[in-house]
Structure formats: C-alpha cells, structure tokens
Amino acid sequence: MAKDYIDNPAALKIDLMLRGLRIDDPLVKAWACGVDGIDIMLPHNTLVNIPCREEFTKGSPYTIRKKDGGYVIGGHSSEVAVSLVPKPKFYERKTSTGIPFAKIASVHGGVTSITPSPRCDFFNANVECKYCAGNLDVKGMDKTVYSVDDVVETVAAVLADGIRGIIYLSTGFSDEPDGGIVFLKPYLQAIKNKFHCLVAVETLPPKENRWIDETYALGADSVLYNLEIYDKELFELICPGRAASIGRKRYMSALEYAARIFPSGTVASHLIVGLEPPGSTIMGVDCLVNMGVVPILPIYRPGHGKALRIDPLTAEIILPVYKHLYKAVKKSNISLNWVKDLSMVTTPAEMRAIVDKTASNGSLIEGFYKSKIGRKAAWGLSSLMRKLRVKKSEEDE
Amino acid sequence: MGFEIDTRPLWLLLLLRARRLMFFMALAAVFFYLLFMSAPAGLSVEGQRAIAIFIVCLVLWMSNMVPLAITSLFAIVLVPLLGVLSKKDTYAIFGNEAVFFILGAFMLAGAIMHSGLSNRIALNIMDRFGKSPRTLLLSIFLLAASLSFVMSEHAVAAMLFPIVFDISKGLGLKPGKSNYAKLLFFALAWGCVIGGIGTFLGGARVPLAIGILKESTGLSIDFLDYAIAVFPLVIVMLIVGYLLMSRFFPSEVTDVSSAHAVLGKRLKGLSKISYNEYAVGGVLVLTIFAWVFFGKLLGLATIALSSVVCLFVFQLVRWKDIEEYVNWGIILMYGGAIILGSALDKSGAAQWLVDSILVNWADRPWMVFATFSLLSIALTEAMSNAAVIAILLPVSIGMADRVGMSPVALTYSIAVPAGLAFMFPMSTPANAIAVSSNYITIKDMTKGGIIMCLTAWVVFNLLAAYYWPLIGMGYMK
Numbered sequence: 002m003a004k005d006y007i008d009n010p011a012a013l014k015i016d017l018m019l020r021g022l023r024i025d026d027p028l029v030k031a032w033a034c035g036v037d038g039i040d041i042m043l044p045h046n047t048l049v050n051i052p053c054r055e056e057f058t059k060g061s062p063y064t065i066r067k068k069d070g071g072y073v074i075g076g077h078s079s080e081v082a083v084s085l086v087p088k089p090k091f092y093e094r095k096t097s098t099g100i101p102f103a104k105i106a107s108v109h110g111g112v113t114s115i116t117p118s119p120r121c122d123f124f125n126a127n128v129e130c131k132y133c134a135g136n137l138d139v140k141g142m143d144k145t146v147y148s149v150d151d152v153v154e155t156v157a158a159v160l161a162d163g164i165r166g167i168i169y170l171s172t173g174f175s176d177e178p179d180g181g182i183v184f185l186k187p188y189l190q191a192i193k194n195k196f197h198c199l200v201a202v203e204t205l206p207p208k209e210n211r212w213i214d215e216t217y218a219l220g221a222d223s224v225l226y227n228l229e230i231y232d233k234e235l236f237e238l239i240c241p242g243r244a245a246s247i248g249r250k251r252y253m254s255a256l257e258y259a260a261r262i263f264p265s266g267t268v269a270s271h272l273i274v275g276l277e278p279p280g281s282t283i284m285g286v287d288c289l290v291n292m293g294v295v296p297i298l299p300i301y302r303p304g305h306g307k308a309l310r311i312d313p314l315t316a317e318i319i320l321p322v323y324k325h326l327y328k329a330v331k332k333s334n335i336s337l338n339w340v341k342d343l344s345m346v347t348t349p350a351e352m353r354a355i356v357d358k359t360a361s362n363g364s365l366i367e368g369f370y371k372s373k374i375g376r377k378a379a380w381g382l383s384s385l386m387r388k389l390r391v392k393k394s395e396e397d398e
Numbered sequence: 399m400g401f402e403i404d405t406r407p408l409w410l411l412l413l414l415r416a417r418r419l420m421f422f423m424a425l426a427a428v429f430f431y432l433l434f435m436s437a438p439a440g441l442s443v444e445g446q447r448a449i450a451i452f453i454v455c456l457v458l459w460m461s462n463m464v465p466l467a468i469t470s471l472f473a474i475v476l477v478p479l480l481g482v483l484s485k486k487d488t489y490a491i492f493g494n495e496a497v498f499f500i501l502g503a504f505m506l507a508g509a510i511m512h513s514g515l516s517n518r519i520a521l522n523i524m525d526r527f528g529k530s531p532r533t534l535l536l537s538i539f540l541l542a543a544s545l546s547f548v549m550s551e552h553a554v555a556a557m558l559f560p561i562v563f564d565i566s567k568g569l570g571l572k573p574g575k576s577n578y579a580k581l582l583f584f585a586l587a588w589g590c591v592i593g594g595i596g597t598f599l600g601g602a603r604v605p606l607a608i609g610i611l612k613e614s615t616g617l618s619i620d621f622l623d624y625a626i627a628v629f630p631l632v633i634v635m636l637i638v639g640y641l642l643m644s645r646f647f648p649s650e651v652t653d654v655s656s657a658h659a660v661l662g663k664r665l666k667g668l669s670k671i672s673y674n675e676y677a678v679g680g681v682l683v684l685t686i687f688a689w690v691f692f693g694k695l696l697g698l699a700t701i702a703l704s705s706v707v708c709l710f711v712f713q714l715v716r717w718k719d720i721e722e723y724v725n726w727g728i729i730l731m732y733g734g735a736i737i738l739g740s741a742l743d744k745s746g747a748a749q750w751l752v753d754s755i756l757v758n759w760a761d762r763p764w765m766v767f768a769t770f771s772l773l774s775i776a777l778t779e780a781m782s783n784a785a786v787i788a789i790l791l792p793v794s795i796g797m798a799d800r801v802g803m804s805p806v807a808l809t810y811s812i813a814v815p816a817g818l819a820f821m822f823p824m825s826t827p828a829n830a831i832a833v834s835s836n837y838i839t840i841k842d843m844t845k846g847g848i849i850m851c852l853t854a855w856v857v858f859n860l861l862a863a864y865y866w867p868l869i870g871m872g873y874m875k
C-alpha cells in the first residue's frame with residue numbers, strides 16, 4: 002500500500018495533486034459538482050486544487066468527510082483538518098453585457114486568472130501541446146473575445162468580493178511576433194489605470210526583446226513564459242507548435258532577458274512534473290534558477306485518453322524534485338514573495354515544509370506580503386520601481 | 399515609441415532621483431543661511447540679499463537644473479520680494495532696450511529664414527565657390543562666419559547643417575573616419591562661433607551685456623564701435639581656425655564633383671527668387687545701415703523693431719511664420735539677468751564683492767582684463783554664454799570703479815570671450831549640431847577646441863593692449 006502524507010501539508014499537497022481525492026460525502030460532492038478540481042485549504046495555509054473527477058482519482062487513498070462541524074481529509078490511518086475554500090460570490094453574477102463573470106475569470110487562491118480570448122490557434126493547425134486540456138479554443142469552439150469593458154467589470158467584481166492577490170492575464174497561442182502582449186495591452190492598461198492591483202502576464206515569448214521591455218513598461222508586475230518541458234526532444238515531441246514557431250532556445254533567451262528586466266522573483270516559468278523524467282525536471286529547475294527565473298512545477302493531470310505521464314509517478318519519486326526546487330531557489334536568493342498561494346500548481350515557497358519539517362508559515366516578510374497592508378506595499382513598490390526604471394525612447398517601433 | 403528599462407539597482411535609481419531633491423534642499427539651506435547670517439562689514443542688508451539671490455541663480459545657471467529662463471524668473475520674483483529693488487523698478491528694468499533689441503533681432507532672423515533667402519544665398523555661394531575640396535571647405539567656413547554676422551549663430555548652424563550633411567553623404571564620407579567630413583563640420587561649427595562674435599547680431603549675449611552695462615552705468619556700446627573693436631579678432635581666428643583644421647585633419651578628398659550634384663539638386667528644388675526674398679533682404683540691408691549710422695541717435699532696439707513693423711506692414715511675413723523663430727526663453731533669461739545685474743549694482747553688492755575678494759588678486763588693469771576674459775572663456779565652455787555674462791558682468795562693472803578702469807572695456811572682456819566656445823558640444827548649439835552629425839567626435843572637438851580657446855584668449859588680450867588704443871579705446875576710463 003502506497004504511503005500517505007497526511008502529516009506534512011506540502012508533501013500532502015503534492016500527493017493530493019498526483020492522486021486526487023475520493024469524495025463520498027454527499028455534501029462535498031454537491032459542492033464540487035461541475036468542477037474539475039476542488040480548492041481546499043490544508044494546514045499552514047497551503048492551498049491546493051485537488052482533482053476529483055478523473056479516472057485516476059478512484060484509486061486515491063484520500064477521502065474527505067465532515068467531522069465536528071468541519072472537514073477532514075483522511076489517509077490510510079490518520080486524518081487532518083482542512084477547510085473548503087468557498088466559491089467566490091461573483092461567480093454567480095454577470096457582466097452588464099450578460100456574460101457570467103465565472104466564464105471570464107477563475108480564482109485559484111491568490112490568483113485570479115483571466116483569459117480575454119479563449120482561443121489557441123495551435124489547435125487549428127493540429128500542433129497543439131499534447132498534454133493540453135483544451136480548455137482554450139479547439140476547432141469549432143466559438144471565437145469569443147471578451148471586451149476590455151467586460152474584463153474591467155470582472156476585475157471590479159473580483160476586488161469587490163474582497164479577493165486579493167494577482168490578476169493573471171493570459172493568451173493562448175498567437176502568431177504575432179509580440180507573443181500576445183499587443184493583444185493583452187488594452188486589457189493590461191485598463192486594469193492598471195483603474196485598479197491598484199498587481200497584474201501578471203502569461204504570453205508566449207515574443208520574438209524580440211523590446212516586447213519584453215514593453216510588457217514591463219505597460220504595467221505587468223510579473224511575467225510567465227511557460228516552457229513546460231525542459232528536455233529538448235520531449236519538448237519538440239509534446240509541444241510541436243511551440244517548438245516550431247518559437248523554439249526552446251527563444252524560451253530560454255526570453256526568460257533570461259525578462260529576468261534582467263523584471264524585479265527579482267517576478268519572472269516565472271512552468272515545468273510540468275510527470276511529462277519528463279524527474280532528473281530532467283531538476284536540470285530544468287537549475288537552468289531557470291540560474292537565469293533568475295522562478296520555476297513553478299504543476300503536476301500533469303492525465304485527461305481523457307491522454308496517457309503521457311511517465312510511469313511510475315509517485316510522490317516518493319517527485320518529492321526530491323520539489324525539495325531541490327526549494328533549495329535551488331533559496332540558494333539563488335530569488336525573491337519568493339511573488340509566486341505564491343497558487344492552488345493549481347506548486348510554488349517553491351510552499352516547499353519549505355518538505356525541507357524543514359518544523360517550518361510553519363513562511364518568513365516574516367512573506368507574512369507581511371500576505372497582509373492587506375503588505376499587498377498594498379507590494380503594489381506601491383512595484384509601481385515605484387516601474388516609474389523609476391522605465392524611460393520612453395523616441396525611436397519608432 | 400519604444401521603452402528603455404533601466405536595470406540598475408533600485409537604491410541607485412532612488413538616489414539618482416533624490417539627487418534633484420537633495421540639490422534643491424541644499425540650495426535652499428545655503429540661500430537661507432546667506433540671507434540670515436550677520437551681514438559682513440561694508441555690506442548693506444539689500445546687498446546681502448542680492449548676493450544670496452545671485453549665488454542661487456549662479457548655481458542654477460551653472461548646473462542647468464532648471465531651464466535658464468526659469469532661473470531668471472526666479473530672480474525676477476526674489477529681487478522685489480526681498481526688497482532689493484522695488485517692484486516698479488524691477489519690472490521696469492525688464493523692459494530694457496537690450497531685451498527689445500534681442501526680440502527684434504530674432505524676428506528679423508526669422509523673417510530671413512522663412513523667406514528662404516538665407517538658404518538661397520548659402521547654396522549659391524557654396525555652388526559657385528566650392529569647386530575644389532579646399533574652396534568648398536573655405537566657402538562653408540566663411541559663409542557660416544559671415545551669415546553669423548547678421549543672424550544668430552545658432553540659426554546659421556541649424557540652417558547650414560542639412561546642406562553640409564547632404565554634401566558629406568554625397569561625397570560618400572564615412573562618419574567618424576573621414577577627415578574631410580570632420581573638416582566640413584568643424585568649418586560649420588567654428589565658422590558660426592567666430593562669426594557670432596563679429597557683431598551684435600551673432601548672438602544675443604552682446605546686447606545682454608550692453609543692457610547690464612547701461613542699467614548699471616548709463617554707458618553703452620555702439621554697433622559700429624563694437625564691430626571695429628572685435629573684427630581683427632574675427633579675422634585672426636578665421637585664419638588660425640583654418641590652419642588648425644587643415645593641420646589636424648589632412649583632407650583625403652581630391653574631387654568634390656558629387657557634392658556639386660547635391661548642391662545642384664537642392665538649387666534646382668528652389669523656385670525663382672521671389673518678391674518676398676528681395677524685400678526681406680532689402681529691409682535687412684536698411685536695418686544694418688541704420689544700426690551703423692543711426693544707432694546712437696535712434697537706439698538699436700527702435701531700429702530693429704521698426705524693421706519688424708515694416709515687414710508686417712508690407713505683409714512680408716505673418717505672425718505665425720516667425721513665431722517659432724523667437725526664443726521666448728532667451729528673452730526671459732536676458733530680462734532676468736539684467737534685473738539681477740542691476741540689483742547687485744544698486745544694492746552695493748557688486749562693489750562689496752570686488753572690494754573684498756577680487757581686488758586682492760588682480761589689481762592692474764591688464765591683469766583684471768586678462769582675468770575676466772579668461773574666466774569668461776573658461777566658463778562659457780561649460781555653460782550658456784548668457785549665463786556667463788549674467789554672472790561675471792555685474793561684478794566686473796563693480797571692479798571697474800575700484801581700479802579706475804573703463805566699465806566698457808570690462809564689458810568687452812566678458813561679452814566677447816563668452817561667445818568663443820570651441821571645445822564641447824554643450825558649450826554652444828553650433829558645436830552640438832556639428833557633433834550630432836556623428837562625423838566628428840567630442841574628442842576631436844576638444845582637441846582642436848583647447849588650442850582655439852587659448853589662441854583666442856591671447857589674441858584678444860593682445861588686441862586690447864595694442865590695437866584698441868589705436869582706435870581710441872583703452873582699459874582706463
């Protein structure tokens with residue numbers, strides 16, 4: 002019988018993401034209805050989005066049930082008190098043009114993710130990433146592009162609900178040399194003009210570095226160019242569209258450049274755990290960290306008919322990868338205050354508890370940045386830095 | 399529009415930004431200290447205040463932390479506010495004849511440029527005389543100098559720059575490498591600088607100096623007298639400049655026929671000479687005639703403004719045509735400088751400065767003259783020539799009385815060298831324009847500039863000592 006990790010929230014998060022959760026409790030079942038994963042708060046404020054509908058979750062040792070007015074997640078022999086993260090109230094409401102806010106934005110802990118155009122042209126060229134859940138556009142899906150006003154209204158609703166943290170603006174694949182930042186520009190500017198909030202931008206690496214300068218200058222506080230797979234051959238095999246139109250080399254050079262332009266800890270890249278051997282992921286972590294980039298390690302969730310996962314894939318095999326992640330980032334002195342509190346992925350900061358079992362909730366500074374005043378300070382600092390660092394140059398584009 | 403991201407550490411960026419704030423705080427502290435410290439013996443309260451304002455303006459003019467004109471406005475505000483001069487006097491001084499002369503000169507130059515006359519003259523002269531590399535170079539050099547006799551040297555440099563640039567391109571000269579290109583741009587810059595000191599019209603600094611002189615002493619300098627006194631210096635510097643250029647940058651070009659193609663093309667692009675050009679040219683000739691022969695009687699500003707009125711009466715220009723050529727910033731700057739000079743003089747501050755500081759290290763007339771001219775030529779390399787005059791002249795006029803020298807001679811000792819900025823691009827716009835071509839480097843300019851400056855200083859002092867007495871001028875009253 003595979004062991005469980007009930008007593009270590011960081012390891013438990015990874016194991017839950019890997020194996021999922023069985024839901025027997027009818028109340029929780031009803032609560033989780035219609036979603037792919039449920040957001041649950043583990044001890045030490047460790048937020049996790051746990052898969053509960055996929056096939057592989059049926060063999061999970063973890064169940065959730067009600068106990069003493071609260072909830073517990075039980076493993077083989079012990080259990081731990083957890084809490085369900087309530088769904089944001091704004092999910093129930095619509096924009097003034099009648100679009101449900103839930104369609105435009107989704108909240109994952111400290112991150113509210115907004116994708117103004119749910120389309121990815123890789124699908125239409127049959128070069129989509131093999132692991133992709135296809136929740137962006139696939140052939141035949143509508144080509145809706147949410148207006149700037151709709152997105153601004155959504156952000157207003159998010160903030161009015163008291164949801165703080167970072168707004169993630171992302172695009173799917175765009176064939177433009179700017180990687181998608183020109184498309185996101187009006188959204189980014191409108192949000193920055195109207196609200197005092199931090200905004201991260203997730204696009205493809207642009208062809209030229211001047212777009213990275215522009216991304217920063219326009220107001221992005223953080224940027225993500227997700228490499229996803231470090232191994233060269235696997236990258237080309239699993240992400241044929243990205244490999245052909247951008248290339249692994251450009252991912253690296255763009256990330257390296259962005260890490261010089263953006264403040265420490267604000268440039269990040271995903272490396273999906275489970276699609277390549279752990280040793281390769283570790284090499285990827287080292288490579289990114291050396292460039293000053295924060296690696297974020299989501300765990301591959303096999304979808305319907307997609308069996309790309311390396312086998313076997315257990316917590317015992319991948320926990321050393323996460324330990325290495327924490328140690329590498331810590332050693333490099335990259336700031337850990339930006340990439341945090343994400344339910345869908347695992348961040349370096351959360352992995353402190355794996356390395357140091359006595360660690361509680363992070364450092365004093367991390368605690369400060371989680372507070373209301375800390376968030377305001379982070380926004381102020383980021384805006385001040387931009388003001389000091391950005392100079393307009395007269396050359397034509 | 400693109401963006402540049404400064405990736406230096408945040409503390410450094412903050413420090414650089416705070417530098418400005420710290421600078422102004424330190425300046426304010428110095429100002430209040432000077433204002434409230436106990437007045438030294440022999441200095442009146444008004445004099446102490448005038449010195450405090452003078453030092454703040456001096457620092458601002460030298461540092462360029464705010465535009466020159468704004469520093470002048472600051473002086474205009476502080477002088478009556480601190481009771482150094484009355485409000486009525488302060489603003490009356492702003493209406494000085496020199497300010498209106500400068501205004502008129504700007505407008506006349508604007509009318510000439512706008513009519514296309516100056517451009518036509520320049521193209522024709524270069525086309526006609528520039529048949530060989532040497533004559534082309536000389537024609538640019540002499541043309542820049544002679545146009546700067548009648549127009550602001552900055553305007554001449556700006557007008558000739560595109561033509562010289564096209565010639566360099568037409569000859570296929572390599573930026574930074576070609577010696578002949580360096581020669582052409584040096585001829586442009588130094589021609590303008592040397593020509594600019596020839597008359598009142600090359601730059602507004604001489605009228606400014608005369609304005610300060612007149613406010614302080616009631617004395618003035620005549621258009622013709624000035625030209626006669628300074629002309630030998632112009633000739634010597636043109637010769638030295640030409641020899642120096644040819645020695646430092648031996649030309650590699652043997653044929654300039656492609657430059658003629660460029661000039662020919664530009665000339666072809668011109669329409670036939672218009673009534674406006676004739677008329678504006680006529681007004682200019684008459685104006686210079688009147689300045690030379692009736693300047694004393696009618697006043698330079700009156701003549702300049704009358705000519706401007708004529709241009710409008712005969713509809714030779716429209717207001718919007720010349721509006722852009724009038725540098726209102728310079729006019730404000732000069733008005734303020736004259737007020738400050740007058741405040742220093744009338745409050746006794748200038749006299750006190752001379753008595754307590756200067757008189758100890760320069761007591762013979764030739765030494766005083768040499769010292770002020772050296773200070774002027776050195777300062778003008780690093781700061782605006784008008785600021786140099788505003789800083790040095792009130793003090794030098796005070797000195798004149800103390801050592802029995804003629805204030806007019808001391809006005810020359812500052813006003814002329816203040817125009818001799820040869821060394822750096824920031825010294826004068828003509829140099830900056832030449833360096834902006836990328837054909838000459840700052841190093842090239844500094845190398846030749848040092849020799850030009852020293853030569854100019856020595857020649858100017860020799861002229862004052864040996865030539866001026868021949869034309870009835872001298873150090874003494």
Ligand code: SF4
Binds near residue numbers: 124135
């Ligand atoms: S870029 Fe790849 S992962 Fe992203 S939506 Fe397109 S196919 Fe899916």
